Amino acid sequence: MTTELTFPVTEQQLQSFSQGRDEPKWFTDQRLAALDKAGKLELPKPDKTKIAKWNFTSFSYDADTEATSSYSGLSDAVRTLVGEEADVGNLLTQKNGVTQFGSVQDELKAKGVVFTDMATAVKEHGDLVQKYFMQDAVSSDEHSLTAAHAALLNGGAFIYVPEGVEVEAPLQAIFAHEGSFGLFNHVLIVAEANSRLTYIENYLSEGSGDAAVANIVSEVYVGDGAVVRYGAVDNLTDSVTTYVNRRGYVSGIDAKLYWALGQMNDGNTVSENTTYLHGQGSYGDTKTVSIGRGKQIQNFTTNVIHFGKDTDGQILKHGVMKEAATSIFNGISKIEHGATKANGEQTERVLMLSEKARGDANPILLIDEDDVTAGHAASVGRIDPLQMFYLMSRGLSRTEAERLIIHGFLEPVVGALPIDSVKEQLYDVIERKVY
Amino acid sequence: MTKPSLSVKDLHVSIEEKEILKGFGIEVKGGEIHAIMGPNGTGKSTLASALMGHPNYEVTSGEATFNGEDLFEMEVDERARAGLFLAMQYPSEVSGVTNADFIRSAMNADRGEDDQVSLMQFIRKIDEKMGTLEIDQSFQHRYLNEGFSGGEKKRNEILQLLMLEPKIAILDEIDSGLDIDALKVVAKGINELRSDDFGCMIITHYQRLLNYIQPDFVHVMMQGRIVKSGGPELAQKLEEQGYDWIKEELGIEDETVGQ
Numbered sequence: 303m304t305t306e307l308t309f310p311v312t313e314q315q316l317q318s319f320s321q322g323r324d325e326p327k328w329f330t331d332q333r334l335a336a337l338d339k340a341g342k343l344e345l346p347k348p349d350k351t352k353i354a355k356w357n358f359t360s361f362s363y364d365a366d367t368e369a370t371s372s373y374s375g376l377s378d379a380v381r382t383l384v385g386e387e388a389d390v391g392n393l394l395t396q397k398n399g400v401t402q403f404g405s406v407q408d409e410l411k412a413k414g415v416v417f418t419d420m421a422t423a424v425k426e427h428g429d430l431v432q433k434y435f436m437q438d439a440v441s442s443d444e445h446s447l448t449a450a451h452a453a454l455l456n457g458g459a460f461i462y463v464p465e466g467v468e469v470e471a472p473l474q475a476i477f478a479h480e481g482s483f484g485l486f487n488h489v490l491i492v493a494e495a496n497s498r499l500t501y502i503e504n505y506l507s508e509g510s511g512d513a514a515v516a517n518i519v520s521e522v523y524v525g526d527g528a529v530v531r532y533g534a535v536d537n538l539t540d541s542v543t544t545y546v547n548r549r550g551y552v553s554g555i556d557a558k559l560y561w562a563l564g565q566m567n568d569g570n571t572v573s574e575n576t577t578y579l580h581g582q583g584s585y586g587d588t589k590t591v592s593i594g595r596g597k598q599i600q601n602f603t604t605n606v607i608h609f610g611k612d613t614d615g616q617i618l619k620h621g622v623m624k625e626a627a628t629s630i631f632n633g634i635s636k637i638e639h640g641a642t643k644a645n646g647e648q649t650e651r652v653l654m655l656s657e658k659a660r661g662d663a664n665p666i667l668l669i670d671e672d673d674v675t676a677g678h679a680a681s682v683g684r685i686d687p688l689q690m691f692y693l694m695s696r697g698l699s700r701t702e703a704e705r706l707i708i709h710g711f712l713e714p715v716v717g718a719l720p721i722d723s724v725k726e727q728l729y730d731v732i733e734r735k736v737y
Numbered sequence: 738m739t740k741p742s743l744s745v746k747d748l749h750v751s752i753e754e755k756e757i758l759k760g761f762g763i764e765v766k767g768g769e770i771h772a773i774m775g776p777n778g779t780g781k782s783t784l785a786s787a788l789m790g791h792p793n794y795e796v797t798s799g800e801a802t803f804n805g806e807d808l809f810e811m812e813v814d815e816r817a818r819a820g821l822f823l824a825m826q827y828p829s830e831v832s833g834v835t836n837a838d839f840i841r842s843a844m845n846a847d848r849g850e851d852d853q854v855s856l857m858q859f860i861r862k863i864d865e866k867m868g869t870l871e872i873d874q875s876f877q878h879r880y881l882n883e884g885f886s887g888g889e890k891k892r893n894e895i896l897q898l899l900m901l902e903p904k905i906a907i908l909d910e911i912d913s914g915l916d917i918d919a920l921k922v923v924a925k926g927i928n929e930l931r932s933d934d935f936g937c938m939i940i941t942h943y944q945r946l947l948n949y950i951q952p953d954f955v956h957v958m959m960q961g962r963i964v965k966s967g968g969p970e971l972a973q974k975l976e977e978q979g980y981d982w983i984k985e986e987l988g989i990e991d992e993t994v995g996q
C-alpha cells in the first residue's frame with residue numbers, strides 16, 4: 303500500500319504564488335506538474351531509517367517576512383556568520399526564502415559571474431536555469447519529496463561562473479528559517495570549464511521552534527577542469543524535519559568537486575549527498591561531520607558513482623551521538639562498468655557518548671568493473687576509558703577530557719576541510735552542541 | 738610551605754577479583770627519590786595505577802594520603818590537580834588532539850579563569866623543555882602519542898612532567914626502551930626538578946638509570962609488597978647479583994603475586 307502525501311497547497315494557490323513572483327511560464331508549468339506528482343509518488347526510502355511517520359507535509363506557506371536590503375536589517379545570528387559590514391564580500395542572505403541582503407563584488411559581475419537568489423534567476427537567467435534546473439543531477443520524479451521540492455520551491459540561490467573565471471573569495475549564502483514555515487530551498491551552481499569557486503552555505507533557525515519542514519535540494523554542475531568547493535553548516539532546530547539532498551554532477555574531464563558538510567541539525571534529518579563522476583579523471587571528495595543529540599533520528603547517505611575512467615571518489619564521515627540520538631551512516635561507492643582505473647574509498651566512524659545513543663555505519667562498495675581499486679573502513683565505538691584515565695591523570699576534568707577526545711575524533715574531518723571559514727564555524731557549533 | 742608527602746599504608750589492590758597488592762606501604766616526601774625495583778609481575782605498575790586511580794584497579798583495603806588528604810576519596814583529575822603525577826609504562830594514544838593543545842589544557846586545568854597560561858608563556862616553556870629533552874619541535878603538533886616510538890612516548894611523558902611540575906611523581910619504567918643518550922637526557926630533565934618541593938618514586942629494572950638519578954631509598958617488591966629496603970648500594974647489589982639472594986634470605990619461592 304502506498305501512502306499518499308497531501309501538501310497544504312492547492313493548485314490554484316501555487317499558480318497565484320508563481321504569478322506573484324512573476325515567474326516565466328515554463329517554471330510555473332513545471333511547478334504545477336510537480337505538485338501533481340508530489341501527491342502520487344512515494345517517499346524516498348533511506349536505507350535502515352523509517353521515515354513514513356515523519357512530518358514532511360505540515361507547515362505554513364506564508365513566509366511572513368519583509369524583504370530588506372541592508373546589512374543593519376540582518377539578525378545578530380546572521381551577522382555573526384557574515385562578520386562586519388565592511389568585510390562582506392559576496393553574500394546572499396534569506397529568511398524564510400525572502401532575500402534580506404545581497405552583494406556581489408563588481409569585478410566578479412564584470413567577468414560574468416552570477417550570484418543571485420532563485421527568484422531573480424528564473425526571471426533574469428531563465429535560459430541558464432532551465433538548462434540545468436532539476437535535470438541531470440536531480441529529477442523531480444524521483445519521489446514525493448523531490449516532486450514537492452520542484453513544486454513548492456520558495457527560496458535559494460543561483461550561481462554561474464563562466465568559462466575560465468576563477469573566483470577567489472568565497473560566495474556565501476545564509477538561509478535562515480523561522481516559525482512553522484515550510485522552506486523549499488534550492489541551490490543551483492554551474493561551474494563552466496576551467497572555472498573555480500568556493501561556496502559556503504549556512505542553514506539556521508531563528509525564533510521559537512514550531513513544527514516545520516525544510517526540503518532542500520542543491521545541484522552542482524562541474525565542467526572540464528573546473529574546481530568547486532562546497533561547504534555547508536546545517537544547524538536547524540529540533541522542531542524542523544529536514545530532507546536535504548545535495549548532488550554533484552561532475553561531467554567535466556579532470557573536474558573536481560569537494561564537499562565539506564557540517565550536518566548539525568537538531569531535528570530529524572534525511573540527508574543524501576551524491577556525486578556523479580562522469581568526466582574522465584574527475585574527482586569527488588566528501589567530508590562530513592555530524593553530532594546527534596536529544597532524541598533525533600538521522601540518516602546520512604553518501605554516494606559516489608563512478609562512470610568515467612580514472613575517476614577518484616573519497617568519502618570520509620565522522621559522527622558523534624549523544625543522549626538518545628540515532629544515526630545511520632550509509633556510504634556507497636559505486637563503480638559502473640567501463641569506469642576503468644577508478645578508485646573509490648570510504649571511511650565512516652561513529653563515536654557514541656551514551657548508552658542510549660545508537661549509531662550504525664554501513665560502508666558499501668558496488669563494483670561492476672574489474673580494473674579498479676576500492677576500499678572501506680568503518681567503526682562504531684565508545685570513548686576508551688583508558689584514554690579518559692590518561693587525560694584525567696594530567697588534571698583534566700571528565701568533561702574536558704571528553705571534550706578533547708570528541709574534538710580529536712572529529713578533527714580528521716574538520717581539520718581537513720578545504721574551507722577555513724567553514725572550519726571555524728564548525729568548531730563553534732561543535733563546541734555548543736557537545737556541551 | 739610544608740614538604741609534599743605521599744603516605745601509603747597496608748595497601749591491598751585487586752584486579753578482576755585477583756589480589757595483586759598485598760599490604761604495600763611507603764612514605765615519600767618532598768626532596769626524596771625512591772627507587773622501586775623488583776622482578777616482573779610483582780605489582781609495581783599495579784601500585785602506580787592504583788595510586789593514580791586507574792578504573793580497572795580496585796582498592797580493597799589500606800589507605801593512602803596525599804599531603805594529608807585521603808587519596809582514594811579523590812577523582813583521578815583531583816589527584817592530578819593536587820600535584821600527583823604518573824608517567825605511565827604504556828601511555829594511551831589520543832588521535833586528533835595535538836600534544837601542545839593537550840599539555841596546555843593540562844597546565845590550565847588547575848588554574849582559574851584569569852590565571853591561565855598565556856600562549857606566549859606556554860610556547861617559551863615548552864620550547865625550553867623540549868630543548869632539555871632533545872625532542873624535535875614537530876612533536877608539539879603531532880597527535881598525542883599517536884605513532885610515537887616506545888622511546889618517544891617515554892620522553893613525552895617526561896616532557897609532561899617538566900611542564901606540569903607536580904609535587905610527587907611516579908615514574909613507571911621510564912627508562913625501558915630508551916637508548917643510552919636518551920636515558921641521560923631524561924635523567925637530566927628529572928634532576929632539574931629535584932628540590933624539597935618535589936618527591937619521586939622511580940620504578941625501574943635497571944641500575945643504569947639510578948647512576949644518573951641518585952636515589953635516596955631503594956625498595957624491592959615481591960608478591961605485591963616491599964620485601965627489602967635500603968640505600969643506593971642495594972640497587973648496585975641487585976644489578977650484580979640479581980634477586981635470588983633476597984628470595985633465599987626471605988624464603989620466597991615464587992616472587993610474583995601468584996595465581
Ligand SMILES: Nc1ncnc2c1ncn2[C@@H]1O[C@H](COP(=O)(O)OP(=O)(O)OP(=O)(O)O)[C@@H](O)[C@H]1O
Binds near residue numbers: 776778
Ligand atoms: N587486567 C588484568 N587481569 C589479570 N591480571 C592482571 C591484569 N593486570 C595485571 N595483572 C597481573 O597483575 C600482576 C602484577 O602486574 P604488574 O603490571 O603490576 O607487574 P609489574 O611489577 O609492573 O611487572 P613488570 O615489571 O613486568 O612491568 C601480574 O601477574 C599481571 O599479570
Ligand SMILES: [Mg+2]
Binds near residue numbers: 781782826909910
Ligand atoms: Mg610494570
